[in-house]
Amino acid sequence: MAGLEQTTAGRDGLPEKAARLAVIILWAGARVFSIVVLLAAWEILARSGTFTPYQLPALSAVLERIWSDAVNGDLAINTALTLYRALAGFAICAVVGVAIGMAMSRNVIADWFFDPIVSVGFPMPKIAFLPVIVLWLGVYDTAKITMIVFDAIFPVIAATVLAIKGVERELIWSARNMGASKRELLHQVILPAASPQIMTGLQVALPLSLIVAVVAEMLMGGYGLGGAMMTAARFANSTSVFAGIVEIAVVGYVLIKAMALTRRRLLLWHPEANAPATA
Amino acid sequence: MRRTLLRYLPLLLLAIVWELAARFELVSNTALPPLTDVIRSWVELLLDGELLTNSVSSLYRIGAGLGLSIVVGAVLGIAMAWWKPVNVLIAPIVEVFYPVPKSALIPVTVIWLGYGDGSKILLIFLGCMVPVTIGAFNGARASEQVLVWSARSMGASKLRVLWDVVVPGAMPELLNGIRTAVALSFILLVSSELIVAQKGFGFLIGSLGAGGSYSAMYAVVLTVAFLGFAADRVYLQITKRTLAWRD
Amino acid sequence: MPENAQIVVEQVSHMYRPARGREVLALDQVSLTVQNREFVALLGPSGCGKSTLLYLIGGFLPVEKGAIRVDGQNVGGPGPDRGIVFQHFALFPWKTVRGNILYGLERQGMAKDERENRAQDFIEMVGLSGFEDSFPSQLSGGMRQRCAIARTLAFDPKILLMDEPFGALDAQTRGLMQRELLAIWQRTPKTVIFVTHDVQEAVYLADRVAVMSARPGRIKTIVDTKFDKNDLDIFKNKFFVEKVDEIWNLVKDEAIKAQGKRA
DSSP: OHHHHTTTTTTOOHHHHHHHHHHHHHHHHHHHHHHHHHHHHHHHHHHHTSSOTTTSOOHHHHHHHHHHHHHTTHHHHHHHHHHHHHHHHHHHHHHHHHHHHHHHHHOHHHHHHHHHHHHHHTTSOGGGGHHHHHHHHTTSHHHHHHHHHHHHHHHHHHHHHHHHHTSOHHHHHHHHHTTOOHHHIIIIIIHHHHHHHHHHHHHHHHHHHHHHHHHHHHHHOSSSHHHHHHHHHHTTOHHHHHHHHHHHHHHHHHHHHHHHHHHHHHTTTSGGGOOOOOO | OHHHHHHHHHHHHHHHHHHHHHHTTSSOTTTSOOHHHHHHHHHHHHHTSHHHHHHHHHHHHHHHHHHHHHHHHHHHHHHHHHOHHHHHHHHHHHHHHTTSOGGGGHHHHHHHHTTSHHHHHHHHHHHHHHHHHHHHHHHHHTOOHHHHHHHHHTTOOHHHHIIIIIHHHHHHHHHHHHHHHHHHHHHHHHHHHHHSOSSSHHHHHHHHHHTTOHHHHHHHHHHHHHHHHHHHHHHHHHHHHHTGGGO | OOTTOSEEEEEEEEEEOOSSSOOEEEEEEEEEEEOTTOEEEEEOOTTSSHHHHHHHHHTSSOOOEEEEEETTEEOOSOOTTEEEEOTTOOOOTTSOHHHHHHHHHHHTTOOHHHHHHHHHHHHHHTTOTTOTTOOGGGSOHHHHHHHHHHHHHHTOOSEEEEESTTTTSOHHHHHHHHHHHHHHHHHSOOEEEEEESOHHHHHHHOSEEEEEOSSSBOEEEEEEOOSOOOOTTGGGOHHHHHHHHHHHHHHHHHHHHHHHHOO
8 A cells, every 4th residue: 555655656746745634634634623613602592692502502601500510519420320320230231142142053042032032022112011111110219220121231242142143153063073062162163253242232222222211210200310301301401301412422421432442452363354475 | 923922922821921020929819910910900901091091191291292303304404414613502402412311300390390291391301302313413424425526417406305305314223312312212101101290101100109009010011011112113113114215 | 877986976067047137057067077186177167067066076065956975975965075275266365374273173172282283284284384373364375275175184174176276376487386286296195186278287287188079068078197297307208298288179179169158
């Protein structure tokens, strides 16, 4: 690839090089540009009086509210609670979901039993079962975490089943060729080979856990980012509502980024991370 | 036929276990009313019109929100893939909104549009735009360069190439994005109706639950869950035909 | 049937049963004997069942009709006595080059020091020194195949089964790998069964070439191709060219038949 860049080298004068640099900066700047314009438009629109402060609080007011929440500790408490519920639910999903997926690929009965449940349950709006779960388990954390597990376990199971089914036949044959026993085959070959796709399933389940946690909190009130937002809405405190959106968005963004980084570290070997060498 | 029966047999078994567990009071009857009671309540709700009025309300909201998001999202996604300036302007916005949990927008839509249809339609529209736009964008971008060049060399104008090559090529990914949007629309609908509504499935579930009519509540929960499932299956059937050329 | 033959394939038939669609007869009463340390090529058009035959010998597919015996014993399943090398390398992508080569040795229960040394020897033998800690995704096609070959040779199987091992490589790399394989085999002779659809490759590498018919696969003829392969210009050698011609004429009709049947 280096060779291609050299083809016109030595012929380019300063103006050509500067022009190319300018284009690169322009495109990079344009990306940030949209966001900046959007934020500026928000602030200007809010102050202009086209909307009431209730309908569109100023960006500055929202940021100020977030700051004061952070300072007085509310932000930390609510975030911690929501995160606790989401992560607890996610952890259960990960362990139980992968286990069920593994059982389904090794055991015909497990597969027969779970397959219609997963296939029918997947496209259902499982959040509709929240009132049922509340009926069974009350309005505290257990109910919320159960709802999260019920919702987010499906992508994990589906990904695990597909991942294991998709392991290249030749990898398994090679391992057996080299004398691997059935147990060794599962742990040393099938699971590592399936891990990228299983990870993808987990990457879907994590943001899902957060959303369900927030919705459950909105319905049941109390503390937590969702609950705080609903309380603010009931008191017509739109600044806090907007602040809540930003806070949840940031938490969501951090979780997604954290997952992506974990994926990159665990899957250093994956082709998606590397370009082939030449020799 | 026999194969389908065998495949879904576990569900039938679960239904039987449910009925027996309730009948023999293994679980409290308030928490888990017998399946037969639930079915009876379902019929009552149907007959006295409650189920129908609320269904119409909910389905209207989904239809409007989803429909709008598909049209706007598809056009936007393809425009982003085809014209670089559009991409540069809009892509950052999509990237920023992508990780925002759409359910977090429920209170805001209420602030703007109240407790009625408007807030639900807006929520569904905003939420479902994301998968549709991304699907359209990825699908259009993946247009094989050689197909585009072939069309151009045969004399097609840029716009014709867009219509004849890029759009059909984008279909698989776009249709996949829409499938996600369909499922998402149900989720957003039910979430918002459970929390802030005066009509619709979610509202009905909530009010039945608050009033203690648990078997009726179960009936509506199962109805909505089943509708979501059915919508997905029907969607797959319809798109299978459109994508027949793929295989 | 010579009694001291290492591999005996006796009237083997195999039915291919896809998940969807009709069953198809892949092999039809195939018989073949392979002597110890012989290099035999299975040559034929696509779909003729040559890979299937290889997999049956390797124990990856069950023998339903007929029998396959290795050293007098019926083949029961895969095992380290019959090492296999696949066309698409089948390297464990999460393991480094060294890790891949060590795997077979670990399965054999070899002592740590011994297997580290042995792995290093084979890494050097196939010319991958310096890439021991690279992952397969970081290597080129030729390097990956060399790693795959090293991995299989490392646990010293008596028999080497190779399924179009150079098919995924570009023409130049292929030529180099063929020469290297021949050199390795001449240094440490093993029984090799080599599947290919390339006539020149078969004549160059093998002692005998078994020409297979289009599906359902049968062994049409076996041609002797044992001669001095060390001439650097072997591909232009008169004798070589005549052999290639002879075999190509045998394969030609089968290749045309296979084209028509592709569905």
